[in-house]
Amino acid sequence: MEFEEKPLESRTVFHGHLIDVEVQQVRTPTGIVAQREIVHHAPAIAILALTADNKMILEKQWRAPIAKTTLEIPAGKLDRRDAADSVHAAKRELNEETRYQAQELKKLSSFYTSVGCMDEYMTLYLATGLTPVENALPQDADEQLALMTVSLDQALAMIKRGEIEDAKTIMAIYYWRGMQNNG
Missing domain, CATH: 3.90.79.10 (Nucleoside Triphosphate Pyrophosphohydrolase)
Incomplete structure (x- = not known):
C-alpha cells in the first residue's frame, strides 16, 4: 500500500521567531487533492x-x-x-x-x-x-x-x-x- 503524498504546491504563510507555518496542497495516493498545514519548529x-x-x-x-x-x-x-x-x-x-x-x-x-x-x-x-x-x-x-x-x-x-x-x-x-x- 502506498502512503506517501505528493506536494503540488507549497507556500509559507507565517514566519515567526519560534515557528514557520507552511500550507501545502498535496495529492494523496488515492488521487485526492488535500491541504496540509505544517508548523516548522x-x-x-x-x-x-x-x-x-x-x-x-x-x-x-x-x-x-x-x-x-x-x-x-x-x-x-x-x-x-x-x-x-x-x-x-x-x-x-x-x-x-x-x-x-x-x-x-x-x-x-x-x-x-x-x-x-x-x-x-x-x-x-x-x-x-x-x-x-x-x-x-x-x-x-x-x-x-x-x-x-x-x-x-x-x-x-x-x-x-x-x-x-x-x-x-x-x-x-x-x-x-x-x-x-x-x-
Whole structure:
C-alpha cells in the first residue's frame, strides 16, 4: 500500500521567531487533492533532571497556547549557540532554567512531538549528579519559571489528578518509573 503524498504546491504563510507555518496542497495516493498545514519548529531538547535525593525538577510556567500554567521538565529549542548539538543545548538549558549542571547526561530517546501538524523533533535526556553551576547563563527575558522538586510517587499522582498534562513530562515520568521498576 502506498502512503506517501505528493506536494503540488507549497507556500509559507507565517514566519515567526519560534515557528514557520507552511500550507501545502498535496495529492494523496488515492488521487485526492488535500491541504496540509505544517508548523516548522527548531529541534528541541527536554531533561529529566534527578536530584541526589531522587526527586525530579519541575518548572511551573505560563503557556499562552493553552492559556494556563503548566508543570514541565526543563526544555528548550536548539539555537545558534548550540551549533546543531543537542547535548550542548541540554547543558545550556539546564544551566539557564535550573542553575544546575549534570555530572552525567544520558540520551534516553528522540521523538516527534506532534506529527499531525508539526515537525518538531525532541531529544530527551536524563541528567544526574546535579551540582550548582559556577557561571549562571542568563535566563530568557520572556520566561517566568518557578522550580519545584517532586518524588516519583508525587509525580505519578500529579499525572493522575491532571496537574501534569505536558506530553514530554509525562513521558519522562513514565521512563523514570520504568527505571525504578527495572533497578
